[in-house]
Amino acid sequence: METSVFDSLLSPPVLFFFLGMIATWIKSGLELPDQISKFLSVYLLMAIGFHGGMELSHSGLTSEVGTVMLMTVIAAALVPIWSFFLLRLKLDVYNSAAIAATYGSISAVTFVTAVSVLQSLEIEYSGYMVAAMALMESPAIIVGVLLARYYAHPNEDSTVKASMDWKSLLKEALGSGPVVLLAGSLVIGLATGDKGWESVKPVLGDPFKGVLALFLLDMGVNAAKHLSKLPESSFFLCGFAILAALVHAGLGIGTGFVLDVGKGDALLLAVLFGSASYIAVPAAAKLALPQANPGIYVPMSLGITFPFNVVVGIPIYLSMINFLWP
DSSP: OOOOHHHHHTSHHHHHHHHHHHHHHTTOOOOOOHHHHHHHHHHHHHHHHHHHHHHHHHHOSOHHHHHHHHHHHHHHHHHHHHHHHHHTTTSOHHHHHHHHHHHHSOOHHHHHHHHHHHHHTTOOOOTHHHHHHHHTHHHHHHHHHHHHHHHSOGGGHHHHHHHOOHHHHHHHHHSOHHHHHHHHHHHHHHHHHHHHHHHHIIIIITTHHHHHHHHHHHHHHHHHHHHTTSOSSOHHHHHHHHHHHHHHHHHHHHHHHHHTOOHHHHHHHHHHHHOOOSSHHHHHHHHHOTTSOHHHHHIIIIIIIHHIIIIIIHHHHHHHHHHHOO
């Protein structure tokens, strides 16, 4: 079906995201307790993972599935490299590496929002894209740390080595809560199939959009708060945060076009390639790149790239896909 760029903008979850940002800007004091916010995160990751596993049980692990997942992993490893060298024009090694890793990794909430848009527009997508999302979390983190280690000033090299615990880093990248929950839910959905999904659908299926709307309300509040924390004279950082989303999403759409995936999968590739992490990478960067300033890379991903993708990016990517796909 043909879709309008305004369809995704007028969906309740996106409108609640706007409401959260406006509520913060007018200093209304609106915010959700941390425990409720964490519960909503767990719910959304579990729901999308389980449903993806159920869909994957239909398609199976084919060569097409393997090719798409391989391309996503390669992209997650390559994006930090060219991002790093571009950022080095203005920033030091450590902040460049942390931001590069942030933009090589993914935002699960952006992915979930795109899934909600596809469901609203009745556009089909493949369950294996959830597995691709889980695989894209870690490569960017590892590449970002390697870049920092290799390009650090010789006099600071010993400091970098001393601050790096590779066992802890890999544990943080591969064994973090969001990755474990996504992968585990995917496996459970794959193992139980339709029967398992029917048993949990009243909890994980029917309330999904309502929970997403509540979560995006909270994300709107947080995004507006972080946007105000960007350093002064940050025109370059703001430009990179938006340009990276557009360029990388275009790369995702191009990858989907070459691999001849469906429209829904192409949109999910766009948001996977074009989103930026504000959970997994900051947690890992705090451990592996303590010299980097989280007051730069967290506001960039959460305050600029995330709202840009949710409000502007997804409609743009849909328009491009409608133009390219028959």
